[in-house]
Amino acid sequence: MNLHTLRAKISLIFFFALILLITAFGMYYGYQEAQMQKQQNTQYKKVLKDLRDKEVIHLSRTELREFFLNHGLKKIEDYLIINKVKHIDNMRDFSSLSYENNFYFHLHLPFIDMLFLNTRIQGSMDKGILLLVVFILILLFMVYFWILKSLAPLAELQKKVQDFGSGNYEIDASSKGKDEISMLSNEFHYAAKRIHALITSRQLFLRTIMHELKTPIAKGRIVSGLLDDMKQKGRLDKIFTRLDGLINEFSKIEQVVSKNYKLKTKPYKMSELVLASIDMLMLDEEKIEKDVKLVLIEDYRVFVDFDLYTLAIKNLLDNALKYAEDKKVTIQMNSFELRISNKAKALPMSMDEYFKPFHNDVKHQGGLGLGIYIVKSIIDLHEENLNYEYQDSCVAFSIKTC
Secondary structure (H helix, E strand, C coil), X not given: CCCCCHHHHHHHHHHHHHHHHHHHHHHXXXXXXXXXXXXXXXXXXXXXXXXXXXXXXXXXHHHHHHHHHHCCEEECCCHHHHHCCEEEEECCCEEEEEECCEEEEEEEECCXXXXXXXXXXXXXXXXXXXXXXXXXXXXXXXXXHHHHHHHHHHHHHHHHHHHHHCCCCCCCCCCCXXXXXXXXXXXXXXXXXXXXXXHHHHHHHHHHHXXXXXXXXXXXXXXXXXXXXXXXXXXXXXHHHHHHHHHHHHHHHHHHHCCCCCCCEEEEEHHXXXXXXXXHCCCCHHHHHHHEEEEECCCCEXXXXXXXXXXXXXXHHHHHHHHCCCCCEEEEEECCEEEEEEECCCCCCCHHHHCCXXXXXXXXHCCCCCHHHHHHHHHHHCCCEEEEEEECCEEEEEEECC
């Protein structure tokens, strides 16, 4: 049982209340027995005193029977019951006995030995107390199950919140109840509907923009195909290919950020992923040979989504080339770690700030502050670690495979 849940806490409170009730009843039962025993001893001692004052040897059998009846004692002829009774108290001249909720008085004087049933004191528990205890127990159980029934909608609400977090925005969490849980369910229902509307409008807006951008790109490719200058034609084709690739990247980034992307993982060599990421930069071969240094100490395999993972590496390489003081970048692969470094100034803020979207260091970054946030989102989706290090005037980002 999870002791942190409300159900567990309420159950514990009910259990302690039940224990306290049983303990109080037990104490009262023991107190009542002690009081009964005290009453018997007082009664029996008075009988002995009155018996001595009456000078029992001078009393007839009838007078003796009436004497004991007047003291609430009825003579028992069946002495075999002594073998069954429970001895409560043994005195020199008498014994207090009990059997089947009745009390008995055994008188054993030198000249008399008699057994009596005590008609004044009953051994059964007070029925009023028993009824009160039963009533409290029933009330406790009714309140307990009533509270648990009131908490039942919480489990359903929790499931709906989990479904909403998993991307199911069509949930219905509305409630007709009047308690706080129902109010919370209704507030969540309205909030979920508003969030769903915002997400839908954002997705529609982005997809409309991407669709509208693809139209001029397609027309531009057709026009570039009509050019006679092969050099200009190649440049334009490269530009339009790059724009088309950026639109596809934006679509994937939108899905990753909104937690709606499902990974399609397969085993790939890290060297394959790095080379594909370099190709995505669409750099001239001369620039790649001059400014990109690849150090392959040990190649290794990773299970990743090819499109997303190469996009993350590409963004890191793009930033490294963009902000490097000498416009050079070093890529190193070794022991399940990909390390991308360049000569640059240290980042002025902590990495936790850069892991947030639209961070405040856009002046230093020269953009919207989304690059590292996007990379972090992709790496987290793959359950890997993105680390930052600054040493010897070098900035280094590393992706550590778990």
